[in-house]
Amino acid sequence: MSRRVVSSPFFKQSHCTGPGQFKMCGPEFHMMGEEEPKRKPSIKVIGVGGAGCNAIADSPFNNIAVCTAMEDTRAIRLESRVLVTAEHIDFMKETSFKTVRSIKYEFKEWLESAVGETDIAFIFAGLGGDTGSYIAPVVADICKKRAGLCVSNVALPFSVEGKDRRCVADCSLTKMCEASDITITYPNNHLLKMVPNLPLGKAFNVMNRIMMVPLLELEKVLTVGDLELVRRNFNRSNSCRLGVGTGSGEYGELRALEEAITSPWFDFEKDRVMSALVIISSGEVEEEAVRRVLDELAKIIPYSKIDYAGICDKELGAKYKVMLVLGFA
Template sequence: MPDVLRLGQGEPVPARIAAVGCGGAGCNILQQIPAELGITRAALNDAPHRSMAGIPSRLILPREPLAGLASMDEAAVKQLTSPEEKAIAGAILNHDLVVPLAGLGGETGGPAAALVGRVARILNSATLAIVASPFGAEGINRRMAAERALSLLTKKADGVVSFPNDELLKLAPQLPLLKAFEVLGAIMARPLVDLARSTTRTDVATLRDALRKAPRWRFGGGGGRERHRAFEAVEEAFASPWLPADPDTVERIVVIAAASDYAESVATEVAHEVRLAAPRAAIVLGGYADPTLGDRLRVSLLAGW
């Protein structure tokens, strides 16, 4: 049976995390990240946009060279010589974990996220990209562009968590399209917020190793109350429309639990329920106390396969 690795066991120094919103959609997701978390936030776009408002670091870069620069092999071209690479490096330098956020299918978000991944890799920072793919109603051209962007991004980031937009409609089929984008942005911010609250600097190597061992990652979230709260939270997380229907296909899991009374006993119970749900998966488990949750246990789960 695969091991359960624990986050938060090393030096109690929070990981230095930089989140880069790429394109309009990525910057909208970035707006969902609370400023008080201490995450370095940078907004990147090819022109000023209202989604960049209030973000401390703003990068305006031409879209045309982004994909070409991102496509360069880091092993062969290790120097950051272009103005675009230098601008990104200035925003993410000296961070343990870099998180590009983007909506795929447009001309800026996907290529920019891949370039952020290239620059972060050269700077020896771990990378976890969080991206959304287009709704089917947005047309074949955007879907094909999203597939190309995702293919490039998976070569540049240690792990990519993708959120196919159409799956959101299974959660709320009556949701208007604009409202759906807003709800999806809040959901996509959740794993980053939980990682920021539970990950130390020494944890980043463990996280990076887990991310690199699965080519695709998806998110599931759940909550529970009272006696069987761990069972309920894990069951709801695995019922996420973004996760595979058969949990036996999942090979890697990163799970973050939060509760007002979070302690070793809670961690053990969550690990037990995740192990029962996905017996083949290697598990990385973290958690933190959140007094705002009252009697509720919340679970954020990244599944890789």
């Protein structure tokens, strides 16, 4: 179980501009969970292709599989399944997702019917193969029109998979970034730095769990009122990366931040970061700990706007966890 951290009256008087939870003042900070309407958003989770469907296998939400007949979805708790044929893939190879918006096409109508209306759409796909590369941008474009926030999580191929596959992935990534509000990328090369001794199959299971982290953490804090502000913040960025860290003991929150910010996926200059989202969790989140994390983070990414939240998660005990999503130009 988790809950949002509530501040003391003194802390509100010292550091807040109004009633509510602990709040860092200034135009660069936005505390999630405070905007009206405070209704919890509805969520749909969409796996595209084999890698995307594998990633959502343990998702507890309303799941949609967009896949070929060859891709097994029996282990996934599904709301619906949209079958992709070779003809659909060939058509999308030759057609821009922007063109698909304005034409009558049965496959697009199937996707629109499956997605329906939702507050947040989370898309999962692996780029480089046919289904993920050519179908996922169309799915993202549909979701962006029908949801308050569209978040895409995409895995990028290993270098050893060949130049052609990487080229397809790069081209598709450009489309995904344009079609989505937030696109978080997970290069497979960096996965091996995190779990160098695991067999490849087990390493991919680790990747699936990592890709689910933003969904599981954001579901705890976002309200419908937050969605437009988060969308506007991340419109400043092209694509994003994820970092997660844990820490304990004195200043455990800063140890967690250090581990998160040194993620192998943050392989870019920090002054390129234009947007950031940080969630600080612990069994008992101290307001000063949240402030210290935000103060330190603001020094590391001085040009970024920061969406943040503090969450009490009793399962963590005295340990702190920091999840960072950084969007860069």
